[in-house]
Amino acid sequence: YMVNQHYNHPSIICWGLSNETTTDNKNFAKEKINGYISLIKNLDSSRLVGYVMSHGTDDPSGYYNDPDADWFGCNIYVGWYIDQNSNNPTNRLNTRLNKTLSRLGKPMAFSEYGCGGTQSCHSDDFMATTTRGNHERHDIEYQMWLHEGHIAAIKNKPELLFTSQWQLFDIAVWNRQEGYKVSLDGETVFDNNELKRLKNKGLVERDHVTKKDPFYLYKAWWNQTDKFVH
Numbered sequence: 001y002m003v004n005q006h007y008n009h010p011s012i013i014c015w016g017l018s019n020e021t022t023t024d025n026k027n028f029a030k031e032k033i034n035g036y037i038s039l040i041k042n043l044d045s046s047r048l049v050g051y052v053m054s055h056g057t058d059d060p061s062g063y064y065n066d067p068d069a070d071w072f073g074c075n076i077y078v079g080w081y082i083d084q085n086s087n088n089p090t091n092r093l094n095t096r097l098n099k100t101l102s103r104l105g106k107p108m109a110f111s112e113y114g115c116g117g118t119q120s121c122h123s124d125d126f127m128a129t130t131t132r133g134n135h136e137r138h139d140i141e142y143q144m145w146l147h148e149g150h151i152a153a154i155k156n157k158p159e160l161l162f163t164s165q166w167q168l169f170d171i172a173v174w175n176r177q178e179g180y181k182v183s184l185d186g187e188t189v190f191d192n193n194e195l196k197r198l199k200n201k202g203l204v205e206r207d208h209v210t211k212k213d214p215f216y217l218y219k220a221w222w223n224q225t226d227k228f229v230h
Helices: 002-006 026-043 089-104 140-154 213-222
Strands: 014-016 048-054 072-074 107-111 163-165
Touching: 002 026, 026 048, 048 107, 072 089, 089 107, 089 140, 140 163, 140 213
Parallel strands: 014 048, 048 072, 072 107, 107 163
Antiparallel strands: none
8 A cells, every 4th residue: 555655756765664573583574574575566666675673782683584675774772772871872873883784784774763851851960860761851961962972973874874863853652751750950850740741752842842952963963054053
């Protein structure tokens, strides 16, 4: 349905089969993926076909025994879901990207990365006060620092097919319970229930108006024409 409905859209440059699929039966997964690839290419031979996996370890051998995809993507959340206590996210990300790129030898997308943060949570020492794991605290200083580390790594990887910071806006997710413990002064912590049911990895808050500090980091990186300070 996806290919038949959208194949005429000129903005579509490739097809993606999946997002964060995992299984212990790699041969079964390879057989299924190759079947879908064959089906899609029979419907549209003009575009590349790939898939995205969750990649949470240093070992990239779990890529379904290298199916016949033209490209693949990894969602790697260094400093958030994995390597949570690392004080050098650039180095940790470089290690994971290098191992994965060398393992498969085909175009790779850095398809998701990021972390939570809110403009109403601050700390002078975010590495000491931000609780990751269940993510009770979401200091904007930590989010900013982590994105700076990711950009430093991405700049050294021009071979990446594309990169996707996740995500533009905070979204409502009932079971997330993220970011509602806030601190305006870095010391006093209180609950803000208006932030309780959010997934707040966005560069802009749920109101689609309030731009977080990392928004301006990406604006400065991507926009090489306009000069500004924030």
